Amino acid sequence: MPGARPLQETTKQTGAHESVNIEQRHRDFDRISVALAYLDDHYQDQPGLDQIADSAGLSAFHFQRLFSDWVGISPKKFLQSLSLEHAKQSLAQYASVLDAAYDAGLSGPGRLHDLFVTSEAVTPGEYKSKGAGVTIRYGYHPSPFGECLLLITDRGVCGLAFVIDDDREDAFEHLSSGWCGAKFEFDAAATGAYMDRIFGGPGGRPRKGGAPLRLILRGSVFQTKVWRALLAVPPGMLTTYQDIARRIGYPAGAARAVGTANGSNLISYLIPCHRVIRKSGAIGGYRWGRSRKLAMIGWEAALSEGEGEMDRV
Numbered sequence: 001m002p003g004a005r006p007l008q009e010t011t012k013q014t015g016a017h018e019s020v021n022i023e024q025r026h027r028d029f030d031r032i033s034v035a036l037a038y039l040d041d042h043y044q045d046q047p048g049l050d051q052i053a054d055s056a057g058l059s060a061f062h063f064q065r066l067f068s069d070w071v072g073i074s075p076k077k078f079l080q081s082l083s084l085e086h087a088k089q090s091l092a093q094y095a096s097v098l099d100a101a102y103d104a105g106l107s108g109p110g111r112l113h114d115l116f117v118t119s120e121a122v123t124p125g126e127y128k129s130k131g132a133g134v135t136i137r138y139g140y141h142p143s144p145f146g147e148c149l150l151l152i153t154d155r156g157v158c159g160l161a162f163v164i165d166d167d168r169e170d171a172f173e174h175l176s177s178g179w180c181g182a183k184f185e186f187d188a189a190a191t192g193a194y195m196d197r198i199f200g201g202p203g204g205r206p207r208k209g210g211a212p213l214r215l216i217l218r219g220s221v222f223q224t225k226v227w228r229a230l231l232a233v234p235p236g237m238l239t240t241y242q243d244i245a246r247r248i249g250y251p252a253g254a255a256r257a258v259g260t261a262n263g264s265n266l267i268s269y270l271i272p273c274h275r276v277i278r279k280s281g282a283i284g285g286y287r288w289g290r291s292r293k294l295a296m297i298g299w300e301a302a303l304s305e306g307e308g309e310m311d312r313v
Contacts, residue, residue, distance in 0.1 A: 022195075025204045026142030028070035029295070032056060033146070035063065035075075036291040043082045043294065049075055070144070072203060073302045081301035082294055087281035090238040090301075117231060117270060118212045120155065121224050131182030131218075138175075139188030140168060141195045144204040144299065145269070145292055150191040151175050156214030157194060159266045162288040175266055178218050198270065205303065215267055226261040233275045236304025238297070240279045263287055269296070 038055035039047075052075055053063035067075045080086060126134065136158065138151045143162075149171045151159030159175035176184065194213070201207040217224045225248040232247070233239050241255035241262065250258075265273045268288060274296045278284045286293035 021202075022142050022144065022199050022204060025070060025144040025199075026146065028066060029144060029146050032063075032067055032070060033291065035067070036295050039079065039082070040291040040294055043079060044084070046079055046083065052079075071299050071302050078298045078302060081298045082283070084281045086301070087238060087277060087283070090236070091240060091243075091277075091281065093237060117215055119215045119217050119224075119228055119231065119271075121217045121219075127218060129181050131179035134179070134182040135185060136176075136179055136182045137185050137187035137190045138172070139186065139191035139195075141188070141192060143195070143199050143269075145295055148269075149175060150194060151179075152191055152194055153216055156216045157267060157270065158216040158218065160268050160270055161266070162268065162292060164289060178266065203303065213270070215270060218266065219261070219264065222257065223261040223264055226258055227265055227267075227271045230262070230265075230271050230273060230276070233272055234304075235272075235275075235300040238275050238277050241276060242279055244276065275300075 035052050035056040038052060042051075049060050049064060053060045056063055058066070064075060067078070071078055122131075126132075134153055136151050136153055138149060138159075140147055140149055140163065142148075145162060147163040147166075147168075149159070149161045149163060149168065150157065158179070161171040161175050163171045176182075197207050197210070197213060199206070217227055219227065226244060229244050229247045241258040242252040244258045244262075245252055245254040259276075262273045262276055265271050268274070274286060274293045276284070283290065283293060283297070
C-alpha cells in the first residue's frame with residue numbers, strides 16, 4: 001500500500017488523547033467477549049446468570065460485577081434488550097419517531113444522536129482515482145467494543161473497522177482497499193483526537209459539543225443513500241432493510257440491495273449498520289462478528305433506557 005508503514009512497527013503505539021475510561025472498557029470487553037459469543041449462540045434461550053458466567057470461566061458474582069461495570073446494567077437486563085419482543089418494540093418505536101420527524105419537515109431525528117455528524121461523498125474524480133493525491137492517516141485504538149482501526153483525511157473520517165482475533169492487517173486491508181491510490185501515514189495522535197470525540201465521554205459515550213464530526217463516504221450513489229439513511233437511526237433504536245429501502249424511495253424488494261450496501265459500509269459504528277436487523281426481529285449477521293453486534297445493540301439500549309445507571313438485580 002503506497003505510503004503505509006509496516007503494520008508490525010505500530011503494534012505498541014497509542015494515541016495521545018485516549019482516555020483511561022476507554023482503556024478500561026476495552027479491557028472489560030476483551031474479558032467478557034467469550035460470554036458475548038455464548039450469548040450470540042444462546043440469547044434466544046435467555047440463559048441464566050450462572051450459565052453465562054460459567055461460559056466465561058467466572059463465578060456469577062464476579063461476572064455480574066464485571067459485566068455491569070462495562071455495560072451499566074446487569075447481564076439479565078442486557079439479555080432482555082436482545083429478546084425478539086424487545087427488537088420488535090424497537091422497530092415500531094423507531095418507525096414512529098422517524099415518521100414524526102419527516103412529517104415535521106426534518107431530514108431525520110439527527111439531534112437525538114449524542115454525536116452529531118455530517119457526511120460528504122467523495123467527488124467522481126476521487127472515486128475513480130481511488131484516492132490519488134489524498135493523504136490518509138490511521139491509528140489503532142481501544143474502544144468499548146474492542147480494538148479498532150480509524151482512518152482520517154484532512155476532511156474527516158473515512159474508515160472505522162474493528163480488529164478481529166488481533167489481526168490488524170486484515171482490518172487495514174479491508175479499509176484501505178478502496179483507497180489504493182492514496183498515501184497512508186500512521187498517526188495515532190491525529191486519529192486519537194477523533195477517537196476521544198467518539199468514545200471519550202462518560203461511560204464511553206461520545207463527547208458532546210464542538211463542530212459536527214464529518215464523515216467522508218466513498219461509494220456508489222445508491223450506497224451513499226443507504227448510509228445517510230442509517231445516520232437517521234438513533235442509538236437504542238433498530239430498523240430493517242425494507243424500511244431503509246422505503247426511506248430512500250425504493251420498493252421493499254430492494255431490501256437485498258440495501259443489505260449489500262449495508263455490509264459495504266467502511267465507517268462502522270459511526271454509520272450504524274449494526275442497528276439494522278431482519279423484519280422478523282432476528283439480529284442477523286455483522287461484518288465484525290455477531291457477538292459484537294449484540295454488544296452494540298445491548299449497550300446502546302442500556303444507555304438510552306437507563307442512562308448508564310447501574311442495575312445489580
